[in-house]
Amino acid sequence: MNPFLTLDTGWRRYDGFSNVKKSWNHCTSWAALAGVLAIGGLAACAGSLPRLTSAQKERAARLWPGTTARELGRGRTLYVRKCSGCHTLHLPAAYPAERWSAILDEMKGEARLPEGEAWDIERYVLTAAQ
């Protein structure tokens, strides 16, 4: 949607000043709404998702031997990519670890995740959850 294109049509369609003004208000509110959805939506989802600290990464490597920082980073990226299609992202801290395991078991089916991706996401979420 291009608000300026709509405004232009409005300008030609309406000849009274008040009508033109009405059309402008209509357009700006749509443009503002689109802006909030595009910018606000992104910031509220991916941006507020925590990045793991070094201490958390070390803890993950102790818990699941062989887990690398790279895998944990991939888990976070996949979480944003694969888990935000149907609903907004749930912050890892929103649920205790045991609850997350059950949720992820169900959601990896919803998101049709290959096992490897599900495992990366699970390690990221469980590490970030505490």
Ligand code: HEC
């Ligand atoms: C195909 C759509 C879809 C995808 C993709 C999806 N979800 Fe969901 N999710 C749902 C639906 C529907 C619900 C609400 C109903 C339910 O709990 O089963 C839900 C609920 C949730 C909840 C809330 C559960 C609760 O009990 O409060 C969490 C957390 C969640 N999803 C996490 C995820 C994660 C993590 C992923 C990525 C692996 C994901 N979702 C991908 C559809 C989806």
